[in-house]
Amino acid sequence: MNQRDAARDELERPPEAQAADPPAMDPRAVEAEPEDELIMHLERDQFVAETSRPVARATLGRRSIAALWALRVFAVAVSLMVVYTFVSQLS
């Protein structure tokens, strides 16, 4: 396991498990491979495992969904008008 994998595993562990561990050695004190330089300088918030998991689906009301579809249909319709005008100008 290289340093990058170890760092990722550490951050994916539950906080309780991490708290129970003895203080970890400062990763910057470890001599790094060039490709690990970026990982070493990441802040904790940039390295959270949650970014690899999908966010929960939003719950939209019927009116919101209808409004989004209406906007989508309107945008497609106007786009087709622009394309039609473009083609007619060519001919």
Next chain:
Amino acid sequence: MARLGNRRWSLMWLLVGPGILAMLGENDGPSMIAYASDGAQYGLGFFVPFIPLLFAMAFVCQEMCMRVGAVTHRGYGELVLQRFGPVWGWFAAGDLTLTNLITLVAEFVAIRVGLAYFHLGSVVAVVLGLTLVVFTFSGGRYWRWERIVLGMALFNGLFLVAAILVKPHVGALAGSLDFMPFPGGSFNTLLLLLASTIGATVTPWMIFFQQGASADKGMTPRDISHGRYDSAIGAVLASIFGVGALVAGAALRSRGGAGIQGFAGAGYPQGLSHVVGSGAGTLFALGLIEAGAVAILTISASTAYAAAECVGVTHSFNSHPREAALFYAANFGVALLAALVILIPGAPLLSIALNANVLATVLLPVSLVFMVMLANDRGLMGRHANRRSTNVVGIAVIAFVGICGAAYGIDSFLLATHVIG
């Protein structure tokens, strides 16, 4: 480390990038020719304050993108897909791919127009554009990609130097700040003017790019204030350089400049050369090459972010091409496709380029609505969600862009089908 050491300027230097690149990337070839065309046709009035106003609107949108990217660490396409479902995610990616492909064709045309001033042809434009795309991959890190493109983007200032060389009347510039005189002409021409100028300032690719780049850069909620400075600096620089192109174009107004429209605007560098001197013409031509080149890099990157985010594979300049094959392939592939179009003999490049901005304006409100929804989503954003004042301005921007785009699309369609005369 810069944060820990409380080195504010060092931190600022590290964090600027996505906002400036999004704004200066939007000062692309078609946009600068559109501004010069506005100046040549209508003079300074109306557009001198209108261009900064549009960039202020762009700032409102881009600040939201940066904030959502910094808080969620996800790109726009990925977030829409996960939060609202694959249908809306793929619609967003489809809109972006379509408008980006058309816009990229226009960027290659802009490079060709600039190179034509130096008696170089389409093949050189294609080779130059594609080589730059590959060259920026070579750093192997988002940071290096960003710094290379940022360094190139600063040459957008050539338009300002060109404007200084035409020696504009300072009193006339100051006098035009009251939005007058309002452009004349037909209602359809006015709508085209508004739609294409809006499309030259706020576009769907900027939303994908800035959110994706903010996430790729590793920005966090603690970086939001610096991200705001980044976007604001970008908006100020872009509006100054955009007004520079307008002023340079306005120098041609009384000397047949109104006849040099759109991409027939290959005549702008030559026109400036004849009227003002070879220095201004050369700078304008170099500026067009720079504007097209930077936009090729940022727009193809936004396509790559969108494609890889929606498919759910690695999407970062920090990844090796073997780990992020789709990301790099989409980045290069969309640029290659656009490049091939300009090599087709007799392709209607002028019309494609002129309609690219309008199509982007028409599709923009959908992207902006999802952006406002994401920025208001307290489940995602927590205390960083939009304030009421941001929502009021954001909704006003969406309404303005939507009305202008739709009005032009519908009016042109009715004219083309002879429903109205």
